[in-house]
Amino acid sequence: MSKYGNLNFDEQWYNEPLRKYLEHKQNVDNVTDSRFYDIARTLVGNPERFDWECLEEFDKPSIEWEPWDEFVDWRDGMTLSDARAFKQQLEDAGLGSRSVEMALRIVQSFLKELLERDVIESNPVAYVCDEAEFNHREPDKIDRNVAEIGSYLRAIPNHQQRAMGVTFAKTGIRIGENMNIDLPFLNLDHDIYDEVLDQHDVTLVDEIADHPDTLYIPSEPTMGEVFRGEKRQLGNKRKRGTKIPIDGEMKKALLNWFAVRPETSYPHPLWVSPTGEPTRLGQNTPNMKLTNYWAEETGLVDDGDNGAFTPHWFRHFFTTNMKPGRGHHDDSIDPTLVKYIRGDVEDDIMEVYTHEWGDQVRQKYLDAIYHFGIYD
Structure with a gap:
């Protein structure tokens, strides 16, 4: 001392x-x-x-x-x-x-x-x-094709869980980015959604106000930051905001959810708790329900708790199946476009896609994105 x-x-x-x-x-x-x-x-x-x-x-x-x-x-x-x-x-x-x-x-x-x-x-x-000898058994890696994931999503009777799964699978976005979606960041060209926006007095953000059937993932918030009046559990890890096209299948899944979604207050989260006052789903909910309970209940995996199937798994599924010569999907998009949608690209690539979004992003994505056949 x-x-x-x-x-x-x-x-x-x-x-x-x-x-x-x-x-x-x-x-x-x-x-x-x-x-x-x-x-x-x-x-x-x-x-x-x-x-x-x-x-x-x-x-x-x-x-x-x-x-x-x-x-x-x-x-x-x-x-x-x-x-x-x-x-x-x-x-x-x-x-x-x-x-x-x-x-x-x-x-x-x-x-x-x-x-x-x-x-x-x-x-x-x-x-x-x-x-102690801690026996950390590594979870078995799972490999599922588009048809198998389609069967799994189609078998989920809960409209919110199904729409959440489709959103993860069709976009490859991170769990925080999905949980942080608020209604102003989602533009669906349909009367049902127009009524939802009017009912909640919601104005779409400028980035997608003129882009129907588009999801916007901003660079904010970070974990623990107060964003749009609410302290967020999870953060968006993008350096710049990204407009992501919404295909017909994802649109229908979202509209089915909006048909039963309860009214919410500001900041109007997309995904809300199923009981009590409608508030934003917590960070553990997707893992506990979507990729644990429903994956096991529908037979996609034998054990939903072993850590092999998580919301992050969809990010790899999207990447693998949308890159040329990979996965179980015949169509593909340019690897840089995959990075753009995932939100992990360099600024120069971002500039190209930002200024030529309609031709360089939207149409190429819609032409190539896999179809699950949920509503066929």
Whole structure:
């Protein structure tokens, strides 16, 4: 210790270690909201225990288990039996190997911080992590052709889930970009949609106001940013906004959803929660329903929880089947156009497609995009 003593002493580490640690992760380590939620969920469980606004938007986990502070009376001393019992209850709850290790590593890091500050005398969770053999089975890669994905989408009776799946599959957009779509960024040339816009007093953004049957993905927002009056769970990762054509099949899927979609308030998200007040779907919903539950329910995969089939899988499906000489689809578009629609292109390519969008993007895309036969 220096002649000045312990300059890092903070009484909160001793009196309120959980609160202090979480504040440290958020303000000093500057972890993302998603990571902060994982840490808080593992250590204290109920987000309402501490008043952090960034936790309010996250979905309740589908598997219930006790957090560290509820399962172990760790303040009065911990044993290896405590740490092993905590690990066992995670496994008994049905968490996979990766999730179990993640939870243990979070607790290990928390206790390591306290150990270094002489708040506690041991870190048995670190010992359990070192002795454990985590069996991370890599998910089997799945390969499905256009007809198989069409059968899967056609078998989904839920109009919102089907339309969401069609949007992922036909565009290759990222999950955050899909979840962030608001009505002003969608132009459908149909009376049903015109009525929806009038009913909600929505004005289309300038980028697509004169482009019927077009989806606009802006470069904003970033994760945690307040965008159009709402703090977003996920971000759009595009450097520049992109206009994406909508073919007849995707249009019909969206219109079927709008026929039953409940009324919403500003900022009018496209995808909304199925129960309670209509609010934007959370980040976990597509994975839990579209690519877990419905994929298994319709027979597309045997186990919807093994991580092989996710919303991101559609991004690879789009890329593979739209590039020349790849996938199971005969037609294709130029690889640079694939990059343009995906949102991962250089500025010079973007300029060409932006100024010659009608001929260079829309028509070429419509001529080549695969057809699922959902409504045939």
